[in-house]
């Protein structure tokens with residue numbers, strides 16, 4: 001933490017401009033050694049034009065941003081060199097910084113310093129990475145909201161409520177004669193715990209939304225051969241991604257493609273038609289289809305309008321998770337031979353000749369995921385496994401506290417669980433952390449961030 005680190009912060013490749021960043025106690029001094037202008041007498045947050053030089057040789061013409069501590073990304077002295085883009089120039093500048101006393105930063109080390117120096121908390125630091133890797137509008141909005149601390153505030157509020165109860169309990173136990181203090185009665189504790197439990201439940205259910213927004217959703221297209229699964233995939237993607245023929249058993253392996261709906265990535269997975277087969281390759285494909293269906297977030301089960309539904313199809317459909325299931329009856333342009341009365345759930349009728357019904361299919365997916373309500377500009381959900389695991393543990397501890405209360409257990413038993421809940425929530429924002437955990441989190445970052 002006491003040394004000065006540097007890295008190329010923009011992606012390495014050909015571009016108009018690149019940024020080489022340096023932070024730490026000697027940042028300004030080191031840059032001055034390779035810069036044509038003076039920096040040490042300049043005011044903070046100023047930009048300086050000049051050349052990067054290696055002895056007498058000019059390496060590049062650039063703009064240098066001088067940012068003195070503490071109002072910087074890392075809270076330490078920081079200089080950003082805006083140079084011409086390209087691999088050779090940026091690497092040469094980096095090399096000069098290292099030759100003059102800086103150390104090459106580890107991935108995420110700038111953000112790690114921002115965290116260790118107390119400028120951002122762990123949840124906000126993780127969200128910086130989410131922002132960098134965000135591929136959709138919704139994922140970006142969620143990440144920036146979390147960087148801005150909306151979720152941190154929610155968690156802090158819950159922690160404060162728990163602390164208030166804990167301190168009241170302590171006062172009641174230690175100073176029973178102190179009648180001025182609020183007495184923590186059974187009823188009062190019940191009310192407090194129910195209130196906190198609701199807030200934790202909201203965090204837990206919100207985390208499901210966070211995962212959807214951050215990672216997208218897998219939508220499996222399942223059905224027997226030749227019903228039009230690959231045609232549906234191609235039409236949804238507006239691309240000839242999968243091979244379509246009138247030969248049943250055309251698709252053998254899975255074919256995937258992504259579209260964005262309400263800012264959320266939908267990853268459609270076309271699968272091999274499910275049927276009994278002796279063909280070894282096809283059989284592997286069929287097994288894969290079943291496992292894709294099991295692990296998908298949503299299943300589109302495709303039937304053929306032009307054919308009677310078979311007992312096997314009804315059986316396969318019956319074995320699928322009905323919560324995830326949307327039934328699409330394809331080939332509505334052909335004569336209706338299917339008996340829709342055999343299907344005891346809502347269906348969408350359509351075809352891939354005129355694309356009739358595909359809009360309804362997308363609406364059904366949107367409704368199933370409740371995208372209209374979960375994606376909004378103020379959303380703030382947990383979306384990382386670490387945070388989700390901890391909030392689940394906090395919730396469990398709080399439920400234990402509540403059960404103890406209901407079973408008339410002594411108040412100090414309740415106190416232990418409440419303290420655990422408070423600690424788990426603290427770990428999410430990094431109020432207590434282990435070095436190894438922090439190293440692990442930041443090692444997933446890009447170099448130079």
Ligand SMILES: Nc1nc2c(ncn2[C@@H]2O[C@H](COP(=O)(O)OP(=O)(O)OP(=O)(O)O)[C@@H](O)[C@H]2O)c(=O)[nH]1
Nearest residue numbers: 225226227228229230231249250251273331351352
């Ligand atoms: N009339 C009509 N034909 C369609 C429609 N959708 C697909 N087809 C035709 O049905 C045949 C099978 O289509 P695919 O999309 O390959 O069907 P699949 O379900 O992927 O078949 P497998 O890969 O064998 O499991 C092709 O000849 C398509 O042109 C539709 O809505 N109407």
Ligand SMILES: [Mg+2]
Nearest residue numbers: 229230250251
């Ligand atoms: Mg196919």
